[in-house]
Amino acid sequence: MDHLENAPNDPIIVCEDVHKWFDDFHVLKGITTSFQKGEKAVICGPSGSGKSTFIRTLNRLEEHQRGTIIVDGVELSDDLRNINLIRQEVGMVFQQFNLFPHLTNLQNITLGPIRVRKMTKSEAEEIALSLLERVDIVDQAYKYPSEISGGQQQRVAIARALAMEPKIMLFDEPTSALDPEMITEVLDVMRELARSGMTMLVVTHEMGFAREVADRILFFDEGAIVEDAAPANFFDNPQHERTKLFISQTLQH
Amino acid sequence: MSIPFWRDVRVLRVLLQVLFLIGIFLLAGVLYTNMLTGLSNLGLTLNLDFLGNEAGFDISEGIEYEPSETYLKAFWVGVVNTLKVSLIGIVCATILGLVVGIARLSSNWLIRTIAAIYVECFRNIPLLLQILFWYTAVILQLPRVRESISLFEGVFINQRGVYLPSPEPTAGLNVWGGFLLAGLVLAVILYILRAKQLQRLERPGFRAKWALPAFLIVAVLGWFLTPEIPFTLDFPVLRGFNFVGGLSLSPEFSALLIGLSVYTGAFIAEIVRSGIQAVAKGQREAARAVGLSESQTLQLVVLPQAIPIIVPPLTSQYLNLAKNSSLAIAIGFPDVFSIGNTMMLQTGQSIPVFAMIMVSYLIMSLTTSAAMNWYNRWITRNR
Numbered sequence: 001m002d003h004l005e006n007a008p009n010d011p012i013i014v015c016e017d018v019h020k021w022f023d024d025f026h027v028l029k030g031i032t033t034s035f036q037k038g039e040k041a042v043i044c045g046p047s048g049s050g051k052s053t054f055i056r057t058l059n060r061l062e063e064h065q066r067g068t069i070i071v072d073g074v075e076l077s078d079d080l081r082n083i084n085l086i087r088q089e090v091g092m093v094f095q096q097f098n099l100f101p102h103l104t105n106l107q108n109i110t111l112g113p114i115r116v117r118k119m120t121k122s123e124a125e126e127i128a129l130s131l132l133e134r135v136d137i138v139d140q141a142y143k144y145p146s147e148i149s150g151g152q153q154q155r156v157a158i159a160r161a162l163a164m165e166p167k168i169m170l171f172d173e174p175t176s177a178l179d180p181e182m183i184t185e186v187l188d189v190m191r192e193l194a195r196s197g198m199t200m201l202v203v204t205h206e207m208g209f210a211r212e213v214a215d216r217i218l219f220f221d222e223g224a225i226v227e228d229a230a231p232a233n234f235f236d237n238p239q240h241e242r243t244k245l246f247i248s249q250t251l252q253h
Numbered sequence: 254m255s256i257p258f259w260r261d262v263r264v265l266r267v268l269l270q271v272l273f274l275i276g277i278f279l280l281a282g283v284l285y286t287n288m289l290t291g292l293s294n295l296g297l298t299l300n301l302d303f304l305g306n307e308a309g310f311d312i313s314e315g316i317e318y319e320p321s322e323t324y325l326k327a328f329w330v331g332v333v334n335t336l337k338v339s340l341i342g343i344v345c346a347t348i349l350g351l352v353v354g355i356a357r358l359s360s361n362w363l364i365r366t367i368a369a370i371y372v373e374c375f376r377n378i379p380l381l382l383q384i385l386f387w388y389t390a391v392i393l394q395l396p397r398v399r400e401s402i403s404l405f406e407g408v409f410i411n412q413r414g415v416y417l418p419s420p421e422p423t424a425g426l427n428v429w430g431g432f433l434l435a436g437l438v439l440a441v442i443l444y445i446l447r448a449k450q451l452q453r454l455e456r457p458g459f460r461a462k463w464a465l466p467a468f469l470i471v472a473v474l475g476w477f478l479t480p481e482i483p484f485t486l487d488f489p490v491l492r493g494f495n496f497v498g499g500l501s502l503s504p505e506f507s508a509l510l511i512g513l514s515v516y517t518g519a520f521i522a523e524i525v526r527s528g529i530q531a532v533a534k535g536q537r538e539a540a541r542a543v544g545l546s547e548s549q550t551l552q553l554v555v556l557p558q559a560i561p562i563i564v565p566p567l568t569s570q571y572l573n574l575a576k577n578s579s580l581a582i583a584i585g586f587p588d589v590f591s592i593g594n595t596m597m598l599q600t601g602q603s604i605p606v607f608a609m610i611m612v613s614y615l616i617m618s619l620t621t622s623a624a625m626n627w628y629n630r631w632i633t634r635n636r
Contacts, residue, residue: 061538088544098539102557111553112543120455157539164543 019066029223042210045220059090091161095173097153099145106141131159151182171202331592339575345514350521375519384512388584392504407488416489419500425481432475440464505586517574528563568625
């Protein structure tokens with residue numbers, strides 16, 4: 001990882017030979033990598049390559065069956081206490097937003113801080129409102145998710161994850177379910193978040209965003225990391241045939 | 254340019270509805286005159302005067318009734334019996350269905366499989382068969398009265414039914430009632446204080462945390478401080494050929510109740526399971542991702558979304574249970590249909606009695622629907 005030569009070697013996520021099967025299907029075939037504090041990594045690859053499954057193992061929405069994953073010094077195992085600890089440190093944004101439809105946007109954000117962080121309601125609401133301000137939809141606070149647009153819902157979802165004050169943010173194809181004109185508003189929020197120094201792992205097909213924001217791009221194919229490089233090297237000098245093909249196909253349009 | 258009326262969709266729409274209504278009225282009119290002719294041929298007229306006559310037949314169980322009382326009273330006994338078995342059946346079936354429905358989603362293989370076998374067995378066998386099975390193959394095969402199974406002191410099970418001790422109030426009840434009232438007042442005060450405290454702390458929490466134990470302590474203390482014990486238990490005692498005293502459930506009631514509860518419980522289990530599964534998987538994942546525990550996820554995210562999905566089909570099951578209770582006639586439980594049937598045979602007034610039975614079920618069902626609809630609106634009021 002030559003591009004991080006000068007960065008302090010302070011990994012916040014360490015993966016060692018991570019394997020995962022869905023029944024007979026070998027989804028992850030020995031992923032070994034690590035991510036530094038404050039690093040912005042973009043993960044891309046064709047569908048079915050295991051990229052989503054990989055970031056979902058990092059907060060144990062999927063269990064890995066072999067190898068070790070250590071997040072912020074805590075190993076992810078079957079220990080319930082560790083899992084709950086990690087989930088509080090790792091925020092996640094989903095492709096389908098997954099906002100809670102029976103709660104207002106504000107309540108969506110305050111649920112975790114009140115129930116898990118044991119904040120008082122007014123503390124949590126204060127934080128929630130300032131986060132809504134940050135993602136620029138404070139006027140939608142008292143509406144329900146079904147009453148706002150997809151782009152706005154995804155921004156509420158980002159605010160919900162941030163409200164837990166996570167050390168790491170995982171994005172699982174955050175713009176794939178959005179209309180084209182709404183993609184920008186979500187990516188803008190993510191750019192702002194990147195500038196603030198958050199550790200971010202983003203599964204996305206937005207190559208412009210990757211080139212601009214990422215410190216590092218990982219290319220997944222058939223459950224393995226094929227290419228792992230800084231954006232400049234990744235786009236201009238890819239090492240593998242599979243990567244070259246992918247880049248030529250995604251940059252065509 | 255005007256459209257001729259036989260091609261004008263707006264005219265046709267109204268015209269078709271009018272024709273349909275005329276058709277229905279014609280049909281109803283034909284049926285009604287036909288019925289009146291039939292009745293007059295038999296020398297009968299449509300009136301309800303016979304309801305005041307002496308019924309003259311015995312009813313095996315239910316509220317107090319003598320054969321010398323009127324048909325109307327006999328009919329009312331049947332209504333109360335139907336209500337009793339339906340209401341208790343609905344409660345039992347709901348509890349059974351909830352437990353089994355959640356068990357079907359258990360990660361434990363054994364629990365999941367047992368629940369699945371229960372559902373598949375009882376859902377796929379006709380209810381009439383099940384009720385007859387419980388009656389003839391289980392309850393009537395129980396030991397005779399003299400060889401009753403005694404589970405606890407005062408609980409007897411035999412082929413004549415289930416006998417339980419019943420609480421009988423004594424003079425001490427008035428004193429203890431005073432304690433209960435005082436406890437209730439204290440509990441309300443504590444509940445309000447706790448609610449205010451939670452509001453001040455801005456924490457979600459259990460509002461009855463102080464009120465509940467306070468009430469229980471006062472109730473228990475009062476029980477011991479009351480000079481005379483407020484209730485005595487009236488134990489069933491074997492006298493002659495049967496048990497007297499206490500509370501008894503007849504074999505017919507027990508078989509019908511078990512049959513209805515177990516059968517409907519299987520359907521409710523499926524409704525609960527599908528309701529929980531209908532909540533998108535992403536909801537559960539999002540809740541887990543913000544750090545909520547498994548039980549918080551179920552309570553705060555999954556159930557609030559599952560219950561509105563569960564309630565409408567659950568209502569249909571409640572209605573089915575109440576209506577299926579008319580199978581009581583097969584084992585001789587005196588429900589409204591069974592008693593109505595006897596009335597028809599004795600008086601020949603089949604049409605008024607049929608109408609009365611139908612109206613009884615209709616009132617019951619519409620009341621149940623209305624209550625459930627109100628409940629559904631109440632739980633979804635914030636959406």
